[in-house]
Amino acid sequence: MVRYAMVIDLDKCVGCQACVIACKAENSVASSTPDEYAKKRLTRWNRVITVYKEGKYPNVSASIMPILCNHCENPPCVKVCPVGATYKREDGGMVLQRYERCIGCKYCMIACPYGQRFFNFTEQPELEYHNPDVPGRDAGIVEKCTFCVHRLDKAIAEGKKIGSPDGVVPACTEACPAGTRTFGDLDDPDSEVSKLLASRRNYQLRADLGTEPHIYYLD
Amino acid sequence: MAYKNIEYNKIEGKSIVYYGLIILFGLFIVTGVFEFFKTLQTGQVDLGVSDRVPWGMPIVMIEFLKGISAGLLLFSTLGYVFGKNEYRSISRIAAFLAIVVLIGAMAMILGELGKPLRFINVFIYGPAYLNSVFALNSFLYSGFIVVAIAYLWSILGERTQLARYLGTACIVLSVAVIAAGGSIFGFMIGRELWYSPFLPVLFITGALVSGVSMLILILIATTKLESKPIDEKIITGFGKYLLSFLLILAFFALIEAFTRMYGNEGGGEGLKFFLTGPYSSVFWVVYVLLGIAIPIGILLSGAGKKLYGVVAASFLAMIGILAEKYTLIITGQDLVQQQVAGRAIMGFEGMPAVYSVSAAELSIILGVIGGIGILYLVGLRMFKLLPSRT
Numbered sequence: 001m002v003r004y005a006m007v008i009d010l011d012k013c014v015g016c017q018a019c020v021i022a023c024k025a026e027n028s029v030a031s032s033t034p035d036e037y038a039k040k041r042l043t044r045w046n047r048v049i050t051v052y053k054e055g056k057y058p059n060v061s062a063s064i065m066p067i068l069c070n071h072c073e074n075p076p077c078v079k080v081c082p083v084g085a086t087y088k089r090e091d092g093g094m095v096l097q098r099y100e101r102c103i104g105c106k107y108c109m110i111a112c113p114y115g116q117r118f119f120n121f122t123e124q125p126e127l128e129y130h131n132p133d134v135p136g137r138d139a140g141i142v143e144k145c146t147f148c149v150h151r152l153d154k155a156i157a158e159g160k161k162i163g164s165p166d167g168v169v170p171a172c173t174e175a176c177p178a179g180t181r182t183f184g185d186l187d188d189p190d191s192e193v194s195k196l197l198a199s200r201r202n203y204q205l206r207a208d209l210g211t212e213p214h215i216y217y218l219d
Numbered sequence: 220m221a222y223k224n225i226e227y228n229k230i231e232g233k234s235i236v237y238y239g240l241i242i243l244f245g246l247f248i249v250t251g252v253f254e255f256f257k258t259l260q261t262g263q264v265d266l267g268v269s270d271r272v273p274w275g276m277p278i279v280m281i282e283f284l285k286g287i288s289a290g291l292l293l294f295s296t297l298g299y300v301f302g303k304n305e306y307r308s309i310s311r312i313a314a315f316l317a318i319v320v321l322i323g324a325m326a327m328i329l330g331e332l333g334k335p336l337r338f339i340n341v342f343i344y345g346p347a348y349l350n351s352v353f354a355l356n357s358f359l360y361s362g363f364i365v366v367a368i369a370y371l372w373s374i375l376g377e378r379t380q381l382a383r384y385l386g387t388a389c390i391v392l393s394v395a396v397i398a399a400g401g402s403i404f405g406f407m408i409g410r411e412l413w414y415s416p417f418l419p420v421l422f423i424t425g426a427l428v429s430g431v432s433m434l435i436l437i438l439i440a441t442t443k444l445e446s447k448p449i450d451e452k453i454i455t456g457f458g459k460y461l462l463s464f465l466l467i468l469a470f471f472a473l474i475e476a477f478t479r480m481y482g483n484e485g486g487g488e489g490l491k492f493f494l495t496g497p498y499s500s501v502f503w504v505v506y507v508l509l510g511i512a513i514p515i516g517i518l519l520s521g522a523g524k525k526l527y528g529v530v531a532a533s534f535l536a537m538i539g540i541l542a543e544k545y546t547l548i549i550t551g552q553d554l555v556q557q558q559v560a561g562r563a564i565m566g567f568e569g570m571p572a573v574y575s576v577s578a579a580e581l582s583i584i585l586g587v588i589g590g591i592g593i594l595y596l597v598g599l600r601m602f603k604l605l606p607s608r609t
Contacts, residue, residue, distance in 0.1 A: 039572070041270055050564070051562050052565050053562065081351055082353035083348065104335075107403075113409025115270070119263070203559075206559075209409060
């Protein structure tokens with residue numbers, strides 16, 4: 001069984017946010033107004049945070065850390081959904097959202113330990129530059145990162161290879177100028193992600209919670 | 220036996236106060252319905268919630284109302300299940316109000332959903348997803364209302380034996396509804412201030428406090444409305460229950476805080492945020508001082524044996540339980556979720572959102588309160604709920 005995962009090398013990340021923009025463009029994720037920014041109503045399937053490491057001002061060490069849905073093996077958001085709108089796809093292991101079934105209870109946002117689910121407060125207008133391969137999302141539902149499932153499904157249909165370094169990968173991985181991200185099949189020992197995880201010390205976000213994230217960090 | 224001599228009456232409902240209340244609650248409903256349809260059209264843009272604090276005041280009120288409802292139903296069984304016959308006279312009014320309040324809580328859920336017209340999905344798909352406390356709750360609430368209506372029917376007809384069986388079922392369902400309410404929050408591993416097996420217990424204690432407080436206040440208000448005398452012994456008796464539950468609540472709240480203080484992740488930042496953060500004044504002033512300490516003081520003093528003292532303590536305790544739900548639910552969301560255990564998030568992402576209740580949310584809440592009020596007033600006129608002699 002294929003289980004997609006991503007490895008992010010924090011030593012390479014420069015915090016340029018190209019991944020954030022690429023994600024927004026690829027998935028037609030709405031941009032935010034200053035008012036929404038002030039109210040913390042920001043739809044960012046992919047975002048970059050700064051995490052304190054050690055030291056005191058002015059000698060502080062911190063990690064610039066891209067965050068996205070962890071597509072957990074044991075996803076708390078799936079457990080809490082009362083209508084099965086959020087589900088874990090068997091083929092690929094992605095955590096996805098059935099937009100047409102979501103009732104907008106926001107319980108999945110509460111359950112996600114990573115703050116990677118976003119509520120649509122307003123209607124999302126369809127714009128000419130929106131990606132036609134990605135379904136639109138209307139007001140009142142929750143949306144999230146899909147690991148660019150539309151790209152992966154299209155690649156499978158066209159018989160293309162999936163995964164780094166030369167296969168089809170999510171938009172954030174493709175856009176990274178520093179090659180920070182590596183995408184591939186966790187269950188394939190010859191994939192780039194498996195090799196990286198076998199050769200370098202790595203960790204997952206809040207692994208202590210037992211969610212078994214599919215995003216790994218090298219630091 | 221004394222309880223067999225109880226007479227129950229419908230109220231006439233022809234006074235100016237009665238009609239005045241109907242008009243007031245009607246206006247509340249209009250406000251709420253207007254906001255509901257506006258939200259349907261424009262989305263939840265006018266609500267105070269954000270991606271950081273997705274659940275706002277309506278959710279706080281839902282949990283508060285659920286607690287009141289379950290508490291009321293538990294107290295309505297005192298006479299028929301626990302054999303406390305001196306409290307039989309209030310069973311009807313308590314059971315009826317419990318049903319009405321839970322219907323109000325369910326209506327509030329609709330007002331809070333992003334897609335309320337899809338609520339039916341819970342009943343279509345929900346049975347396959349009972350691992351979700353929400354799905355489970357939908358069936359628990361429905362069961363609660365059906366069984367409570369059957370129980371009310373049995374006590375309205377003085378079918379004592381049947382009322383005992385149905386009352387027992389009501390007790391089980393009340394505890395389940397409240398425990399499930401606590402589980403909504405207590406099962407969340409990613410929420411430091413919520414994740415606790417103790418939360419359902421805390422919710423049950425809160426339900427008992429708010430249930431008995433509501434019962435005291437509604438009995439006083441209803442008898443005043445009908446200008447009827449009230450048996451002070453019943454009220455002061457309930458005052459003793461209130462005192463006991465408040466003491467238990469204070470003890471549990473203390474244990475919960477100590478537990479978090481002792482083994483807290485990230486050096487106790489979560490508890491610090493809870494006790495000294497932007498919502499801490501509600502916690503300390505409204506919950507601890509007004510909601511627990513002062514009512515306990517009143518009930519322990521001579522005033523606790525007087526009607527006015529018990530009423531004042533009940534009112535404050537109700538406000539206190541609302542504040543408890545508010546601080547727990549809002550603070551629990553606004554506390555920044557650490558992504559790497561023990562390492563703080565810096566800058567904008569590491570700052571709280573600071574939720575404040577919006578006018579739209581207040582309108583929805585008022586609408587539900589209006590609905591509960593009107594249903595209660597109409598019920599008093601339709602059914603023989605009010606004891607005329609105890």
